[in-house]
Amino acid sequence: MLAQLPPALQNLQLPLRLRLWDGHEFNLGPEPSVTIVVKDPQLVTQFTHPSLDLLGTAFVEGKLEMEGSIGEVIRVCDELSQALVDDDEGDQPIRTVHDKDTDAAAISYHYDLSNEFYQLWLDQDMAYSCAYFQTGTETLEQAQHAKFEHLCRKLRLQAGDYLLDVGCGWGGLARYAAREYGARVFGITLSKEQLKLARERVKAEGLEHLVELQLLDYRDLPQDGRFDKVVSVGMFEHVGHANLQVYCEKLFGAVREGGLVMNHGITAKHTDGRPVGRGAGDFIERYVFPHGELPHMAMMSARISEAGFEVVDVESLRLHYAKTLDFWSKRLEANLEKAAAMVPDQALRIWRLYLAGCSYAFAQGWINIHQILSVKTYSDGSHGLPWTREDLYR
Amino acid sequence: MLAQLPPALQNLQLPLRLRLWDGHEFNLGPEPSVTIVVKDPQLVTQFTHPSLDLLGTAFVEGKLEMEGSIGEVIRVCDELSQALVDDDEGDQPIRTVHDKDTDAAAISYHYDLSNEFYQLWLDQDMAYSCAYFQTGTETLEQAQHAKFEHLCRKLRLQAGDYLLDVGCGWGGLARYAAREYGARVFGITLSKEQLKLARERVKAEGLEHLVELQLLDYRDLPQDGRFDKVVSVGMFEHVGHANLQVYCEKLFGAVREGGLVMNHGITAKHTDGRPVGRGAGDFIERYVFPHGELPHMAMMSARISEAGFEVVDVESLRLHYAKTLDFWSKRLEANLEKAAAMVPDQALRIWRLYLAGCSYAFAQGWINIHQILSVKTYSDGSHGLPWTREDLYR
Numbered sequence: 125m126l127a128q129l130p131p132a133l134q135n136l137q138l139p140l141r142l143r144l145w146d147g148h149e150f151n152l153g154p155e156p157s158v159t160i161v162v163k164d165p166q167l168v169t170q171f172t173h174p175s176l177d178l179l180g181t182a183f184v185e186g187k188l189e190m191e192g193s194i195g196e197v198i199r200v201c202d203e204l205s206q207a208l209v210d211d212d213e214g215d216q217p218i219r220t221v222h223d224k225d226t227d228a229a230a231i232s233y234h235y236d237l238s239n240e241f242y243q244l245w246l247d248q249d250m251a252y253s254c255a256y257f258q259t260g261t262e263t264l265e266q267a268q269h270a271k272f273e274h275l276c277r278k279l280r281l282q283a284g285d286y287l288l289d290v291g292c293g294w295g296g297l298a299r300y301a302a303r304e305y306g307a308r309v310f311g312i313t314l315s316k317e318q319l320k321l322a323r324e325r326v327k328a329e330g331l332e333h334l335v336e337l338q339l340l341d342y343r344d345l346p347q348d349g350r351f352d353k354v355v356s357v358g359m360f361e362h363v364g365h366a367n368l369q370v371y372c373e374k375l376f377g378a379v380r381e382g383g384l385v386m387n388h389g390i391t392a393k394h395t396d397g398r399p400v401g402r403g404a405g406d407f408i409e410r411y412v413f414p415h416g417e418l419p420h421m422a423m424m425s426a427r428i429s430e431a432g433f434e435v436v437d438v439e440s441l442r443l444h445y446a447k448t449l450d451f452w453s454k455r456l457e458a459n460l461e462k463a464a465a466m467v468p469d470q471a472l473r474i475w476r477l478y479l480a481g482c483s484y485a486f487a488q489g490w491i492n493i494h495q496i497l498s499v500k501t502y503s504d505g506s507h508g509l510p511w512t513r514e515d516l517y518r
Numbered sequence: 519m520l521a522q523l524p525p526a527l528q529n530l531q532l533p534l535r536l537r538l539w540d541g542h543e544f545n546l547g548p549e550p551s552v553t554i555v556v557k558d559p560q561l562v563t564q565f566t567h568p569s570l571d572l573l574g575t576a577f578v579e580g581k582l583e584m585e586g587s588i589g590e591v592i593r594v595c596d597e598l599s600q601a602l603v604d605d606d607e608g609d610q611p612i613r614t615v616h617d618k619d620t621d622a623a624a625i626s627y628h629y630d631l632s633n634e635f636y637q638l639w640l641d642q643d644m645a646y647s648c649a650y651f652q653t654g655t656e657t658l659e660q661a662q663h664a665k666f667e668h669l670c671r672k673l674r675l676q677a678g679d680y681l682l683d684v685g686c687g688w689g690g691l692a693r694y695a696a697r698e699y700g701a702r703v704f705g706i707t708l709s710k711e712q713l714k715l716a717r718e719r720v721k722a723e724g725l726e727h728l729v730e731l732q733l734l735d736y737r738d739l740p741q742d743g744r745f746d747k748v749v750s751v752g753m754f755e756h757v758g759h760a761n762l763q764v765y766c767e768k769l770f771g772a773v774r775e776g777g778l779v780m781n782h783g784i785t786a787k788h789t790d791g792r793p794v795g796r797g798a799g800d801f802i803e804r805y806v807f808p809h810g811e812l813p814h815m816a817m818m819s820a821r822i823s824e825a826g827f828e829v830v831d832v833e834s835l836r837l838h839y840a841k842t843l844d845f846w847s848k849r850l851e852a853n854l855e856k857a858a859a860m861v862p863d864q865a866l867r868i869w870r871l872y873l874a875g876c877s878y879a880f881a882q883g884w885i886n887i888h889q890i891l892s893v894k895t896y897s898d899g900s901h902g903l904p905w906t907r908e909d910l911y912r
Contacts (some may be wrong), residue, residue: 151873260905289667393823394823395823419822422816425816426789426816426817429787434834434886435815435816435832436834437832439907440830443900443905487900489828489899501883504885511653512831514652517906518912
């Protein structure tokens, strides 16, 4: 039995209750909004040093339980961690070799989890990336629709354009571009589950004459400049810093002169890409996005430029992603019983923390998201873009 | 007497005539639009290797003359250079130590040349930076006015805001922000001539209660976060790569939390900042902007981020600057006699080449210009910006 709190915890004023395996409770401050139930006695000694990775891992492994709203759990755990963990500890960048096999395995780990699970909390089109809230009061469905529209407008998409969608997910954007703009779309993914459902949806909507989807690695993209435009949403995070150059070169080879390329993805706070957040990066690497590596927007812009593109428009949508993830997290929390029937308990624990945690991380500014629009400028220096961005907002 | 062209020139098909000191003429192709008059026999041997720096320097030194419109002269000289000069020759970055003395001298060299000379070809407000053409059909005056407005909108400028204008030039933007938005403005420059005329104009408009202008180095800016917003137009090009970090830190120290910072400036094509253009960079360094160093937009974004800012919006205005410089060049060309009475012959030759040449360089994509908007995000991760950029286009 533990007679008292470890000294490190005694002087904290946090709305947090610790409940031990034997029923003993300690309040770290008045009116606790969150209870951490410590089920494994060995954990207590580690509580002098509660990184977000430590707390998250213990939760995933069932060594502790969290009571309270998941958003509040994340917030209070961050305060706990902030009080006791050196900001620079942990969160060293984990650089792994990325090749076709490791990338395929990493993508499968996350995206092949369960289509019905993702359907439970994503919007109807299953857009699994930052939505676009024009006023902040939209529904998730409206905001994902607006995201598709914003991307198509930035690409100045026109009927007959041949659009490459790199990392097409469940095909929501591909179908939108075909249906609303009359574009021909070639979409690629490394997730078999995504591909299966995405193809079904293309067929159900009668868009097979416009939308072709394939299981294909970006390194195998045709290099004959056949595409008029390229869109890549939530994909470059998986490429790895060392491969970003090849990735950008493959896009350059795939698109014609004058073609616009949109890279929309999560970006690091630090210019060298090292994670922020007292161990949260380690948790994400281990359980959520193995081999994920976030580039800073400057690093991504540099690689894009070095491949030969000209960067013409960059927009941060950081708080849009905080809001998007908050929608997803709340939907999942409202459907935990259904979710538990769809995925293993450990996966559910991981996704609960990850969705609420990343919403928090975007809101705090630990991570960012940038839409980076670039153009493969003609050899005479022209690019065919309008003088201003006003057309995006008509 | 030269009996025939050097072999290297014999097989070129260019609309170019060479006229020698003795009256002999050689056409490099049918219907020449440009004539280069070679006045110095020693130049001919160098014509096997006519970098833009060589041609420009010879023109500045009076060793050759150019006949034809200045824009066509630039174009044909580039084609000549392109045919005979290795693209990688010359144009090594010239990195010099930047301190307060060297910066003051470099700024004085360019900007203290002659106020009346600049008035001859700039717009009425003497905005000496890229204008903003909303449709491409505007006059220079309209487009410079639109540039002021675009910058103020991006900064979400409000009445009472305390705006720092770093590199305020002749004060056009400072007066616009005060007059149209009711902002208080503190503008700094290192050019005594600019300051003198800028202050006269503030006084003439009765804006002394709102606009204060000082001769001040950016390293001496107050570091107490007193400013609500910062605008820096055409200034970071003079800072030098090695000092960009200090420059960004000084802006960070000068602005309050939640404050927006606009860096609008010329950017390099290559990510390491090395110049493009067969010697044109050397010419600019020697005669036009001594100690100027263009950062790539990724380099600039990295330095801005490392100082603590969040990059929220980037826009390339490359073709706007090509058009702006074309306006300036045409105005100067139409007033060469007046100009000759204002500045030494050598300066006039330099500015003629520089204005037409930089218009060409922007049009070709050798250099770019980016407006990089960043924010000193609050510690809770908020930044107070609207959800979208739609307000810029109302």
